Each structure stands twice: as C-alpha cells, then as structure tokens.
Amino acid sequence: MLLTSRSIFGLKVVGIAVLYALLAKLVLAFFSNNGNVTLVWFPAGVGITTFLLGGKRYWPGVFIGAFLAGMLVGDSWLISACIATGNTLESWLGAWLLLGNPGFSLSLRRPRDFAWLTLTGFVAACFSALIGPMSLLLSEYLSAAALLPSMLHWWMADVLGIALVTPLILIWRNWPKDWFARRRLFETLAFLGLSFLSGQAAFLSWFPDLFNGYGQTYWAFLFVVWAAVRFGRHGVLLLIAMTAIQSLWGLLHRSGTLATGDLHNGLLNIWFYLFILASVGIPLALTLFHQQQTNQALQQSEARLNFALDTIDTGAWDLDLQDYSVHRTQRHDQIFGYSHLLPQWTYHTFLGHVLAEHREMVNSGFHQARATGENWDFECRIRRIDGEIRWIRGSGCHQHGNSPRMTGILQDITAYKLAEEDRQLGLLFYQHCGEAMMITEADATIVSINPAFSRITGYSAEDVIGKNARILGAGRHDDSFFTSMWQTINSTGQWQGEIWNRRKNGELYVEQLSINTIFDRSGIPLKRIGLFFDITQRKLDEEQLWKKANFDPLTGIGNRHLFCDRLTQDIKKAQRGRWFLALLVVDIEQLKEINERFGYAKGDKVLQEAAQRLLANVRETDLVARMDGAEFAIILTDLERIDSVERIAKLILQELAEPFTLEGDSIELHCRIGIAICPNDADHTEALKQAAMDAAKQAEAQSYQFATPPTML
Numbered sequence: 001m002l003l004t005s006r007s008i009f010g011l012k013v014v015g016i017a018v019l020y021a022l023l024a025k026l027v028l029a030f031f032s033n034n035g036n037v038t039l040v041w042f043p044a045g046v047g048i049t050t051f052l053l054g055g056k057r058y059w060p061g062v063f064i065g066a067f068l069a070g071m072l073v074g075d076s077w078l079i080s081a082c083i084a085t086g087n088t089l090e091s092w093l094g095a096w097l098l099l100g101n102p103g104f105s106l107s108l109r110r111p112r113d114f115a116w117l118t119l120t121g122f123v124a125a126c127f128s129a130l131i132g133p134m135s136l137l138l139s140e141y142l143s144a145a146a147l148l149p150s151m152l153h154w155w156m157a158d159v160l161g162i163a164l165v166t167p168l169i170l171i172w173r174n175w176p177k178d179w180f181a182r183r184r185l186f187e188t189l190a191f192l193g194l195s196f197l198s199g200q201a202a203f204l205s206w207f208p209d210l211f212n213g214y215g216q217t218y219w220a221f222l223f224v225v226w227a228a229v230r231f232g233r234h235g236v237l238l239l240i241a242m243t244a245i246q247s248l249w250g251l252l253h254r255s256g257t258l259a260t261g262d263l264h265n266g267l268l269n270i271w272f273y274l275f276i277l278a279s280v281g282i283p284l285a286l287t288l289f290h291q292q293q294t295n296q297a298l299q300q301s302e303a304r305l306n307f308a309l310d311t312i313d314t315g316a317w318d319l320d321l322q323d324y325s326v327h328r329t330q331r332h333d334q335i336f337g338y339s340h341l342l343p344q345w346t347y348h349t350f351l352g353h354v355l356a357e358h359r360e361m362v363n364s365g366f367h368q369a370r371a372t373g374e375n376w377d378f379e380c381r382i383r384r385i386d387g388e389i390r391w392i393r394g395s396g397c398h399q400h401g402n403s404p405r406m407t408g409i410l411q412d413i414t415a416y417k418l419a420e421e422d423r424q425l426g427l428l429f430y431q432h433c434g435e436a437m438m439i440t441e442a443d444a445t446i447v448s449i450n451p452a453f454s455r456i457t458g459y460s461a462e463d464v465i466g467k468n469a470r471i472l473g474a475g476r477h478d479d480s481f482f483t484s485m486w487q488t489i490n491s492t493g494q495w496q497g498e499i500w501n502r503r504k505n506g507e508l509y510v511e512q513l514s515i516n517t518i519f520d521r522s523g524i525p526l527k528r529i530g531l532f533f534d535i536t537q538r539k540l541d542e543e544q545l546w547k548k549a550n551f552d553p554l555t556g557i558g559n560r561h562l563f564c565d566r567l568t569q570d571i572k573k574a575q576r577g578r579w580f581l582a583l584l585v586v587d588i589e590q591l592k593e594i595n596e597r598f599g600y601a602k603g604d605k606v607l608q609e610a611a612q613r614l615l616a617n618v619r620e621t622d623l624v625a626r627m628d629g630a631e632f633a634i635i636l637t638d639l640e641r642i643d644s645v646e647r648i649a650k651l652i653l654q655e656l657a658e659p660f661t662l663e664g665d666s667i668e669l670h671c672r673i674g675i676a677i678c679p680n681d682a683d684h685t686e687a688l689k690q691a692a693m694d695a696a697k698q699a700e701a702q703s704y705q706f707a708t709p710p711t712m713l
Contacts, residue, residue: 012054013061020065025072027339029250031267036073036083036136037150039156039267040248044125045068047087051095052170053104058214063088086131090158094124096614097519108170109289110231111283111334118279121162129155133673139612163278165243168237176234195223195239202257203243203250217257217273224281228288236285244274266616269411296695314409319347319369319396321404326350335392335412353382355389369406373398376406391417442517442525444469456511456534458504474508476500493517493525498535500645554604555611558625563633565618566623568685570637574678580639581678584649585692586614588656588671589701590632611667613655618646642677642710647672649704657702672696673704681707 002158023043032038037628047062049230056232059590065204066087070080097120098104106118133150136142142150150330179188198219200206220243227235229670250256274549315332319325324347333341336353349364354362369376376396381389385517436453440446454460457472464471477500490497496514502511511532518527558566567583588610595603607630614624614632623635636645660667674696682688691707 009057011178013058013064014056016046016050017064017068018060019067020062021072024066024069025311025321028069028073030538031248031263033264036141037133037153037157039153039157039264039271040244041154041162042160044087044090044121044128044158044161045163045169045303046161046518047091048094048098048124048162051091051168052098053254056092056095059088059092062091065315071374075141076139079141081116082135083128083132086128086135089131090124090128092508093127094120094162097123099625105712106170108167108286109293111286114167114286117166118159118163120378121159121166125155125158125162128158135553137353143618156271160275164240166289167233167278168241171233173239176231179231179234187230191223191226191508195220196242196487198223199243202251203246203255203259205255216241218708220277221280223559226278228281228285232292233282233285234287236281240278240281243277244270247273274360280501280569280581309384314411316409316491316687317396318408321406324348332410335384335390335410336382337386337388344522353384355381355383368396369396376408391534415698435531436511438469438530438532440469440528440530442528444528446471447527454501455499456509458530463504472501474500474502489515489517489528493519498539501503509534510539511679552611552626555608555626558623559617560625560627561670563623563625563627566625569691570635571678571683571688573637575683576697578639579637580637580642580645580680581675582636582645583628583678583688583692584634584636584645584652584704585674585676585689585698586632586656586671587674588632590670594667598665598667599664602667604666605662606667606669607661610656613658614652618649632690645675645677646710649675653702670701672699672701674699674707675704676707691713 005434011249020043023046024041027038027040027042028036031040039455043065047066050058050062061086066084067077067080070083075083096183098116099117101120104120107111108114123202129151132154134148135143136150137147138146145354180226197206200517202217202219224236227239231238247256247258251259251270253259258273259266260269275563295372305645315329317326317328317332320327326339326345326347326349328345330341333345342349351359351363360378362378365378366376368374375396375398379391379393382392383389390412391414391612392407392410393413394410396406399405399407434452436456437450438446438453439448445466447466449459449461459471485495485497494514494516496512497509499513499627500508500510500603511537513530513532516529516531517525518529519682520526550559550565551557552559555569570581573579588607591603594606607626611626613625614634618624618634618636621637623633625633625635627633634648636648639645656669656671674692675692676682676688676695678688681691695705695707
C-alpha cells in the first residue's frame with residue numbers, strides 16, 4: 001500500500017518529535033543539575049535545521065518534541081508547553097533570519113556562512129533563554145537569584161547546539177564520495193582510528209602512563225587541521241561530533257582533562273572547548289573548501305576558454321608592457337609554425353615574424369594604442385618558422401593593475417583572405433562578364449542579376465528581382481518544351497539549350513542558356529544559376545547561309561543542293577516503309593526563245609511564276625526544286641498508288657499550259673515531264689534522278705513519260 005503525501009508528512013513530524021525529545025531527555029538526564037537547565041542543548045540545532053530544510057510547516061514536530069522533553073523530566077504540562085513555545089520560536093526565528101539573508105547559503109561553502117549561522121544562533125537563542133527560565137521562575141522551579149545564571153546557561157546551551165548540530169546535519173546530508181575508495185582507504189582508516197584514540201586518551205584517560213601531561217586536549221586541533229586539509233567539511237564536523245561525545249562521556253565518568261570539579265564546571269570546560277574547536281575547525285574547513293571550489297571553477301573556466309579558443313582556432317596572449325614579455329597559449333605559437341611553446345616570447349619576437357611591408361604599420365599601431373589606452377587591432381602577413389607566408393588578425397586591450405598589461409587574441413585568417421580574394425574575383429567576374437547571369441531560388445524566383453543581363457534583356461534589377469523567370473518568356477515554346485526542360489533540371493540539376501525569350505521592349509530574341517543548381521548538404525536545391533548570351537544575330541546569319549546554300553535565289557524554291565539532300569533522305573525513308581516515292585523532272589522547252597524575244601527580265605518572271613504554279617499543285621510535304629536553267633524537279637513522297645502521280649503530272653501540264661501574261665505580253669510554255677518511281681526504277685539518288693531525266697527527254701511536248709510504263713509497275 002502506497003503512502004500518501006499527508007501520511008509521509010505525518011511520519012516526518014513524528015520522527016522529528018521523537019528525535020528532539022530523546023536528545024532532550026538524554027541531555028537533561030545526564031548533564032543538568034536541576035533537570036531543566038544545562039550547558040549543552042543539542043536539540044536546538046535539530047530544531048533550526050528542521051525549519052531550514054523543511055519549512056515552517058514542520059513546526060509541530062519541534063513543538064511536540066520540546067513538549068515531550070519537559071514532560072519526560074517531570075515538568076507540568078503548562079511549563080512544558082511554555083518551554084516548547086520558546087524553543088519553537090527560537091528555531092523559527094533563526095531559520096527565518098538565515099533564509100532571508102542573501103549572504104548565507106544552506107550548502108555552507110564559505111566561512112561567512114558559518115559566521116552568519118553562529119551570529120543568528122546568538123540572536124535566536126535569546127527567545128528560548130528568556131521564555132524558558134521565566135516559565136520556571138513563575139512556576140517556582142527556580143529562585144529569583146538563579147534566574148540570570150539560568151538564562152545565561154540556557155542561551156549558551158542553545159548557541160552551542162546550533163553551532164555544532166546544524167552544520168553537522170547540513171553537511172552530512174550529502175555523504176562524502178571518495179573516503180573509502182581504494183586509493184584513500186588507508187588514510188581514512190588512519191584518520192578515524194587515530195582521532196578516536198586521541199579522544200579516548202584525552203577525555204577517557206586511556207593510556208595514562210603513556211600520554212599523561214602531554215596536552216591531550218590540544219591534539220584535537222591537530223586532527224582538525226588534518227581533517228580540514230584532507231577530508232574537508234565532512235571530516236571536521238565528524239571529528240567535532242566525536243570529540244563532543246567523548247568529552248561528555250568522560251565527564252559522566254569523571255575522567256579526562258576537562259572533567260574537573262563538579263558537573264557544572266566540567267560542562268563549562270566542555271562548552272568553551274567545543275565552541276573554540278568548532279570556531280577554529282569549521283571556518284578552516286570552509287575556507288579550504290571554498291578555495292578548492294574557486295580553483296576548480298577557475299580551472300573549468302580556463303578549460304572552457306581554451307576549448308573555445310581551440311574550437312575557433314584562436315590563440316591568446318598576455319603582454320607585459322614593461323618588459324615586453326608575453327605569456328600565451330600553445331595555439332598562439334602554433335600559428336607561427338612552432339610545434340610547442342617556446343621558452344621565451346616577447347613582443348619583438350612577434351614583430352620579427354611580421355613581413356617588412358607590414359612591420360611599420362603594426363608597430364606604430366601598437367605604440368599608439370599603448371600611449372592612448374585604446375584597443376590594438378591589426379591585420380598583417382607573417383612568415384612562419386617554416387617559411388610559409390600566412391595572414392593573421394590580432395586584437396588586444398589594456399588591463400589595469402599593479403603592472404600595465406595588454407591581453408588579446410590572435411587568429412590565422414589566411415583561409416578567410418583567400419576566400420575573400422576568390423569572392424572579390426567572383427564578384428568582379430559576375431559584374432563584368434559578357435554573359436548574362438541570373439541567380440534564382442529553386443522555384444525560379446529571381447534574386448540577383450548582373451549588368452550583362454540588363455544589357456541583353458533591357459530589364460533592370462528592380463524590374464525582375466522577386467519575380468519568376470517566366471517574365472522573360474516569349475510564348476514561342478509549348479508546354480512540352482518546358483516540361484522536358486524541368487524534368488532534366490530536377491533529375492540532373494542542369495540543362496542547356498536554345499530558348500526564345502522577349503526583351504522588355506517586346507522584341508524577340510533567342511539565347512543560348514545554361515542552368516546549374518546549387519544543393520545543400522541534404523541534396524535539396526538552394527539556388528539555380530542561369531548563364532545565357534544572345535545568339536539572335538548568329539541564328540539569323542546561319543539561316544541566311546542555309547538559305548543561300550539550299551534555295552534558288554531567283555524563284556525562292558529549293559536548289560539542286562537541297563534537292564539532292566532531300567531525295568537521299570526520302571529514298572531511305574521509302575526503303576524502310578511500304579510507300580512509293582516519285583521523282584518528276586519538268587523541262588520547259590522554249591525558255592531561250594522567251595529570253596531572246598521578251599528579254600531576260602520577263603524570262604525570269606516566267607520562271608518565278610512557273611515555280612509558284614508547280615508549288616500550287618503539290619502538297620506541303622513534297623519538294624519543288626529548280627535544278628538548272630528551265631529544269632525543275634518535284635519529289636512526291638508517301639504515295640500509296642501510282643495513278644496519283646499521273647493525276648499530279650496532268651495538273652502540272654495544264655497549269656503550265658495556261659498563258660503567262662506579263663506587262664501586256666501573253667507567253668505560252670511547252671514542257672515535258674519525266675517520271676521515275678522508287679524503288680521500282682532505282683533505289684539510290686543518282687540513278688533515280690537519271691531515270692527521270694531520261695524519261696523527260698523521251699516524252700513528247702506537253703506530255704509526261706514514265707521511266708517504266710505504269711502497266712509494268
């Protein structure tokens with residue numbers, strides 16, 4: 001069955017009351033002349049510690065314990081209640097004063113914590129020392145003559161209890177960790193054994209013949225020093241507690257150096273002895289403990305500082321401005337190429353590593369900072385001990401004290417300088433590159449452009465930054481083009497190709513575009529970089545060259561070169577499929593007579609008009625080309641039937657037979673058409689062309705002739 005919080009609280013209250021009452025009964029039964037007043041009141045320490053650790057809600061434990069103590073020694077319930085009230089108020093007041101004091105710590109880490117505890121005990125004990133004896137006086141347990149001595153003894157007993165028991169409980173609530181470790185076991189046993197034997201000899205007269213007359217009571221102070229140095233606060237308080245028990249036990253047996261005269265005088269001796277022992281031992285232990293904690297904190301702080309400096313690759317230095325000697329960290333010397341700290345380092349040692357072109361600047365800056373008290377900041381190049389040139393950055397500030405000093409840090413910034421140079425070069429290239437550059441987010445939102453971008457597109461940075469790159473779109477590409485492009489970018493991070501865009505003034509242009517992606521460590525796209533240049537003029541030039549190479553300048557239709565390329569491709573296509581290919585050679589007979597009779601200008605007009613009539617009678621997929629002079633060629637592709645070729649040939653003959661009216665002159669043409677079929681007549685370019693030309697020569701005027709009669713195909 002689990003206990004409730006209320007049940008646990010009740011058990012603690014009962015435990016406090018029982019402990020308080022038993023200690024009180026023990027003290028009053030053996031160390032009191034009248035059963036009510038004593039010089040050692042250890043329950044006072046229990047009471048104030050209860051309020052310090054548990055709070056004021058545990059006051060019933062202290063009150064009940066003190067009340068039971070009075071009842072156990074035969075006091076009336078009224079006297080017991082009054083004394084219990086005084087003891088409870090004493091504990092509450094002492095705890096209230098200590099907890100409200102910012103200079104006091106429950107952990108008892110500093111000597112001033114014990115001083116505040118003792119001074120507070122002086123004040124708080126006054127309440128109990130006033131209420132207790134006055135209650136006994138009013139109840140006629142004390143005479144008027146014994147009132148003041150009783151109040152003094154009461155106060156002394158409570159002060160001693162607070163000074164001894166409260167630190168003992170506060171410190172020993174945390175058990176020492178390493179007393180019984182293997183490396184300390186012998187020393188711990190020696191300390192406990194020897195200090196116990198010393199107390200037995202001093203207070204219980206052990207070994208009288210061996211140690212009599214050698215000041216046994218002072219031996220405890222030697223053991224206090226041992227305890228303070230080696231076992232800290234726990235050791236000192238344990239020794240004092242053991243000494244208190246041994247001295248009181250010796251007093252009961254009327255033995256030992258402190259048990260002189262009657263019980264009262266013996267208690268006075270013990271009180272002063274224990275109080276002095278505690279006043280010496282506890283502050284000594286706390287002083288050493290506080291110093292140890294301070295040293296550990298300084299070591300930890302130094303370790304953290306060194307770790308931080310090492311982490312950021314920084315050396316630290318401390319320069320004496322009188323003799324120029326420098327105390328520094330190992331990283332400081334490593335920056336200059338040394339594998340270990342040099343035995344000596346001065347400001348002039350540092351200056352000797354600085355390159356000549358920077359030495360005067362660094363030295364004048366140092367002396368100016370020294371004269372004005374300002375901070376010293378510098379950047380310079382140094383030559384390491386291995387000859388390598390490095391960049392360093394340093395900073396120092398003045399420290400005011402007994403001797404003027406300057407402390408600071410030093411960093412190797414070579415990598416930063418190189419990166420800065422690369423960045424400047426990259427920025428210079430970015431600003432002056434002839435190619436347009438555009439940096440976008442992963443979703444194509446523009447974040448930066450270079451001047452070449454504005455020069456090519458006409459858009460300024462204010463026009464496009466923050467907008468999607470589609471603002472440049474010309475509408476010349478369909479959705480499939482961009483879908484394919486983004487599929488490539490998303491899968492490879494790259495894309496390059498030609499794309500049509502539109503300038504700010506609406507003019508279309510074509511650019512050669514290259515897109516690359518910058519990814520983060522997890523592979524997520526961060527930025528995309530687009531580089532492009534205007535290839536519009538180049539495309540126009542290429543188009544003009546292609547037209548010159550493939551089109552007849554007079555008629556605008558394909559020339560012999562285009563015809564041969566196209567015929568070769570179409571033959572291969574026909575061979576792969578089940579379609580026919582027909583080649584028609586159209587030969588106009590009287591072009592020479594027309595030129596002689598009407599002039600070359602009208603002869604050219606006739607050829608131009610004839611070319612247009614030929615184009616009008618074929619499909620867009622077919623090719624009409626001028627071979628030479630008055631000879632034309634027509635390639636008919638993807639034919640299922642031969643008779644469709646005859647139909648086209650007849651239409652051409654009819655069209656060309658219609659008179660040509662040019663500036664009032666009516667000109668009639670006579671032509672012959674030769675027809676060759678692939679693959680029936682030939683299966684390669686020259687043979688098929690020759691077959692068609694031969695057929696044209698054999699044809700009669702205004703007729704067509706197959707290379708192979710249609711009935712035989």
